[in-house]
Amino acid sequence: MKPDLSVNVAGIKMKNPVGVASGTFGYGVEYAELLDLSQLGFITVKGIRKEPCEGNPTPRIWEVPGGMLNAIGLQGPGTEGFIEDYMPFLRTVDVPVIVNIWGTTLNGYVQTAEDLSDVDGIAALEINVSCPNVKEGGSSFGASPKSVFEVVSAVRKTTKLPLITKLAPNVPDIRVFAKAAEEAGSDALAVSNTLPGMAFDIEERRPVLANKTGGLSGSALHPVAVKLVWDAASAVNIPIIGMGGIFEPADAIEFLVAGASAVAVGTANFIDPSTSLRVIDGIEDYMKRHDMDTVSQIAV
Amino acid sequence: MKPDLSVNVAGIKMKNPVGVASGTFGYGVEYAELLDLSQLGFITVKGIRKEPCEGNPTPRIWEVPGGMLNAIGLQGPGTEGFIEDYMPFLRTVDVPVIVNIWGTTLNGYVQTAEDLSDVDGIAALEINVSCPNVKEGGSSFGASPKSVFEVVSAVRKTTKLPLITKLAPNVPDIRVFAKAAEEAGSDALAVSNTLPGMAFDIEERRPVLANKTGGLSGSALHPVAVKLVWDAASAVNIPIIGMGGIFEPADAIEFLVAGASAVAVGTANFIDPSTSLRVIDGIEDYMKRHDMDTVSQIAV
Amino acid sequence: MRLHETPVISNLPLSGGYYMLSLGAPELSTEAKPGQFVHLRIPNIEASSLRRPFSICDAEAGVIKILYKVVGRGTEAMARIAVNETVNVMGPLGNSFPCPVDDKMPLLVAGGYGVAPLYFFAKNSTTKGALFVGGRSEQDILLVEDFTKIGWETYVSTDDGTLGDKGFVTQILDKWQGAHPATKIEIFACGPDPMLAAVDTRAQNWGVEAWLSLDRHMGCGVGACLGCVQKIRRKTNSGTEEYMARVCRDGPIFRANTIVWEE
Amino acid sequence: MRLHETPVISNLPLSGGYYMLSLGAPELSTEAKPGQFVHLRIPNIEASSLRRPFSICDAEAGVIKILYKVVGRGTEAMARIAVNETVNVMGPLGNSFPCPVDDKMPLLVAGGYGVAPLYFFAKNSTTKGALFVGGRSEQDILLVEDFTKIGWETYVSTDDGTLGDKGFVTQILDKWQGAHPATKIEIFACGPDPMLAAVDTRAQNWGVEAWLSLDRHMGCGVGACLGCVQKIRRKTNSGTEEYMARVCRDGPIFRANTIVWEE
Ligand SMILES: Cc1cc2nc3c(=O)[nH]c(=O)nc-3n(C[C@H](O)[C@H](O)[C@H](O)COP(=O)(O)OP(=O)(O)OC[C@H]3O[C@@H](n4cnc5c(N)ncnc54)[C@H](O)[C@@H]3O)c2cc1C
Ligand SMILES: Cc1cc2nc3c(=O)[nH]c(=O)nc-3n(C[C@H](O)[C@H](O)[C@H](O)COP(=O)(O)OP(=O)(O)OC[C@H]3O[C@@H](n4cnc5c(N)ncnc54)[C@H](O)[C@@H]3O)c2cc1C
Ligand SMILES: Cc1cc2nc3c(=O)[nH]c(=O)nc-3n(C[C@H](O)[C@H](O)[C@H](O)COP(=O)(O)O)c2cc1C
Ligand SMILES: Cc1cc2nc3c(=O)[nH]c(=O)nc-3n(C[C@H](O)[C@H](O)[C@H](O)COP(=O)(O)O)c2cc1C
Numbered sequence A, B: 001m002k003p004d005l006s007v008n009v010a011g012i013k014m015k016n017p018v019g020v021a022s023g024t025f026g027y028g029v030e031y032a033e034l035l036d037l038s039q040l041g042f043i044t045v046k047g048i049r050k051e052p053c054e055g056n057p058t059p060r061i062w063e064v065p066g067g068m069l070n071a072i073g074l075q076g077p078g079t080e081g082f083i084e085d086y087m088p089f090l091r092t093v094d095v096p097v098i099v100n101i102w103g104t105t106l107n108g109y110v111q112t113a114e115d116l117s118d119v120d121g122i123a124a125l126e127i128n129v130s131c132p133n134v135k136e137g138g139s140s141f142g143a144s145p146k147s148v149f150e151v152v153s154a155v156r157k158t159t160k161l162p163l164i165t166k167l168a169p170n171v172p173d174i175r176v177f178a179k180a181a182e183e184a185g186s187d188a189l190a191v192s193n194t195l196p197g198m199a200f201d202i203e204e205r206r207p208v209l210a211n212k213t214g215g216l217s218g219s220a221l222h223p224v225a226v227k228l229v230w231d232a233a234s235a236v237n238i239p240i241i242g243m244g245g246i247f248e249p250a251d252a253i254e255f256l257v258a259g260a261s262a263v264a265v266g267t268a269n270f271i272d273p274s275t276s277l278r279v280i281d282g283i284e285d286y287m288k289r290h291d292m293d294t295v296s297q298i299a300v
Numbered sequence C, D: 001m002r003l004h005e006t007p008v009i010s011n012l013p014l015s016g017g018y019y020m021l022s023l024g025a026p027e028l029s030t031e032a033k034p035g036q037f038v039h040l041r042i043p044n045i046e047a048s049s050l051r052r053p054f055s056i057c058d059a060e061a062g063v064i065k066i067l068y069k070v071v072g073r074g075t076e077a078m079a080r081i082a083v084n085e086t087v088n089v090m091g092p093l094g095n096s097f098p099c100p101v102d103d104k105m106p107l108l109v110a111g112g113y114g115v116a117p118l119y120f121f122a123k124n125s126t127t128k129g130a131l132f133v134g135g136r137s138e139q140d141i142l143l144v145e146d147f148t149k150i151g152w153e154t155y156v157s158t159d160d161g162t163l164g165d166k167g168f169v170t171q172i173l174d175k176w177q178g179a180h181p182a183t184k185i186e187i188f189a190c191g192p193d194p195m196l197a198a199v200d201t202r203a204q205n206w207g208v209e210a211w212l213s214l215d216r217h218m219g220c221g222v223g224a225c226l227g228c229v230q231k232i233r234r235k236t237n238s239g240t241e242e243y244m245a246r247v248c249r250d251g252p253i254f255r256a257n258t259i260v261w262e263e
């Protein structure tokens, strides 16, 4: 029997539990020539706020052992630009579109959510309270359970769209952040964003990134993210989307075993754009081998 | 002119700024056949408490891309066993010995420090409030600035030895932890311990470590630790010992550029026991190339 | 643009740490346009290593060629690629040089491996012109005879004077321009930023068109990660605006007088 | 114990994913004692990869041999080691099998690559005895002729019956013991935990000495990381106590009736 890979995460109907992570897949259209986007479980687009944003100066990316640092700084076209320039294409693809949102103020989050609330073709909003690369907003809202609660509550009041709260990995105990998001009305969690990190050019004695610090993604993050998903899953009843260093099917299955309901491929898209499709196939094989009918059976 | 590699970190006189990290070099004696221990800047021995400790069940270690997970669980002979079995040898080596200490209670830290206070041949105590692998004690004390302050204050009252506080990497803002340790009377900081992490055997659908979770060390941790050192250095006036993923001289120099006064080699000892000596040579070459007389000139 | 699993035909060392890699890539070789690049996955390196971008130096008869210089761990690993291996290549990527305008003489200005896309351009150009190539030293001057062979004039400069004129490539360009003030020209350039900025200034001073190919650290190579951006000026209805262009997708080639050079 | 940069003399595939690696290591080859192991740094793999422990299978004339099975990424990379490469080896490490007692017949019990240290032992033993070797299938049975050549009796079992008796190696051991109840024996064993535990039980039941070589995940290999521990019983003045022994330094060989097997 062919296993059923479909999942329903917080009301988002996905063909399979494998999507792509915000900021690593542009607005989908950039990868449209390389793979059939409709085969993905979901697409999360690059983080946007109401106003256009120029992002950080360059260099913005740097390779490190086991991963990369990025300090893009949430460059984006603003809600209006996004809706005009990218939504028409995305509506043509049969795939749930999740929009990653941010703001420099609480009100910024609310306004961004407002602008996107009634836009046809958006399946959910992912609240980014964990971007390490912007001075205001981003991770400053994710640094305490209280401010996570505030942001999520405020956005909750603004929209009926399913809400996913994307948490930061650099916390002593993610369970309290997970609970804060749940209590504020988040329908799901995304775990996790990048780890704050830094590299120096030792000959020039200066940081290699123009922004000085960046976010670490890739394999290096993987065991940390798996632990965070495991912890968060023990604390909340809402579903979790696991992400961090998925390169092979086994990496994704680890998240599902740890308690994630779906997963997202990030940095690996840059290296092998077919990673998500390989991961989908790998999960199907795994389910067959273990005689599983539904994805939820993978969880330990 | 030959550069002067010697440093004085919180009153500890080191021949050079390169030592070895707690738990990765046993009690020194294990590596005595492989390298001349007296060439090291310092040796930090495996974490001990007053009472002997059996540690965690096995498997205790697991390789992951860019590093390893460990859940040793602070196995150790207790202060008495340590003093009897290991100090006689360590006294014969011309190198500062730093003892990494822990407890399951505040009083446990104090008693451990008390036992070691007047022991000949101990250069400093490193207070471990950041071990992710014990249920009580360890990182539970490092999870809030308040408890860091309490532990360090209590130990401060117990001993005149220089105190180094070893901080955890999984915090939103290490500066507040660094300040708490400084205000409590810590003479230096060690940054950082391992990142909590986890791996699963997906075929068996269970964690690979008997302890379930472990601490991530190695290259994967490096950019994170460099950022933490950079942040901590901006917040305190006490010296910092940088550690996390040092495999090559350049990795150590990054820490020194970021503001560390000394560095410790950890996981790399297992892979190439001569790493610390190679790093010392590499720093000397670097200083020559950049016409530097003293190590402190490396900091940006 | 596609992913291609390409067999290695040869990987030959040239002078001074430069190599020429030939890959069997029939589709790429017909599709590729001069100025475009490929994003190459380096074999025998950590699986998490990013791809590396390289200009297409030649594309003919089912084979593409890449001229590369060993500068770091990625290119070091590339130098070890053996003949029976395969290399995963994404491409062709980016925009291309415009076709040279018939009544103008194309001047190519290259620094180091910047000759790579310009050679492909020269080979495909019906109008012949001149190549100006500069480098640190003799061994950084590559492919000059190949340009000569296809009928292009060549002028060489090196920083240390070991080959051609001693000095910057823009100096030999200035010399040529001084000697041919009446010749209508159009410039195509590829090299390090300071060289491109110097060419940019000249194009503006001389009132000629110039096309500059930028070299930036890249992540995705397809316009998704926003890692490779360059601030570019563009005209709008109401004046000009600056925006963050993606070198990988909106470039790598930009028109002179549009790049906002940083100090 | 030292670090040795050893040239690869050969790296030959045997049956079923097993290989024999020969390394030029004059010092090691004179120093090594049967039962000891080396901790090997695998070339052409991430620099952060841990070393891997392997028993010394033979040490003679400046060469040490390692019999290994491909089971994961480390051993997969080992299978690709080529002849002109060098391998960094730490060793010799751990304790060794005691010399066989003159008036007892040594019985060797091996599972899979467990034959490796036992072959080295047999070659160096003046007393000859018998080898009992088990494996999943025919191709997991290695070196049997080599033992025969040096004058040892050999008995084989496989789980699937493709070679020797069908069943566990302890069954052929039991059979032999049943047939030779009066022979004074001493057991030396290396293999997976369940096999060693079964040998342990027999040694206790039969009242004979047995030496068991354990296989554990290792970090440092020198006793520093406490990653490889095994709970061991030992006598004290006042009775017995259990302690966490380091398999790499206090072992890998432990006396029967001292290992605290976990369920
Ligand atoms: C569109 C494009 C076309 C290119 N064409 C060629 C070509 O035809 N031949 C060729 O040899 N190279 C070309 N490059 C540059 C090439 O991509 C880099 O040299 C290569 O990625 C370096 O990889 P590495 O791992 O060896 O070096 P790394 O270890 O990544 O870096 C080594 C050094 O090079 C610098 N560096 C690395 N990448 C870049 C970059 N993209 N821009 C500026 N500095 C960098 C680093 O700062 C460092 O100092 C091109 C780049 C682009 C963007
Ligand atoms: C003292 C000692 C002597 C050894 N001698 C030999 C020898 O002579 N020949 C030989 O082929 N192997 C020997 N081994 C085992 C060998 O070290 C492992 O097979 C090897 O490390 C596996 O590396 P890998 O990267 O290929 O596998 P990994 O990717 O690390 O793991 C692959 C699989 O093997 C398991 N595994 C890995 N290492 C061990 C271990 N140490 N114990 C139990 N399970 C493990 C893992 O759980 C996993 O399922 C010895 C081990 C020890 C401790
Ligand atoms: C270049 C880059 C840009 C990113 N941009 C965003 C973003 O805009 N919003 C966000 O929430 N996360 C962003 N992320 C984080 C990823 O969505 C993901 O959480 C993280 O990279 C971990 O997954 P990975 O290890 O598979 O890459 C970005 C990551 C990278 C590498
Ligand atoms: C096997 C192992 C055991 C460790 N034991 C201790 C310990 O007892 N006390 C402590 O403070 N840190 C301990 N650590 C953390 C290291 O001292 C060091 O902070 C960390 O490994 C980061 O450095 P690295 O990446 O160079 O290994 C241990 C690390 C490892 C890998």
Ligand code: FES
Residues within 6 Å of the ligand: C217, C218, C219, C220, C221, C222, C223, C224, C225, C226, C227, C228, C229, C246, C247, C248, C249
């Ligand atoms: S490299 Fe990703 S946008 Fe250009």
Ligand code: FES
Residues within 6 Å of the ligand: D217, D218, D219, D220, D221, D222, D223, D224, D225, D226, D227, D228, D229, D246, D247, D248, D249
């Ligand atoms: S492997 Fe480190 S103590 Fe045994």
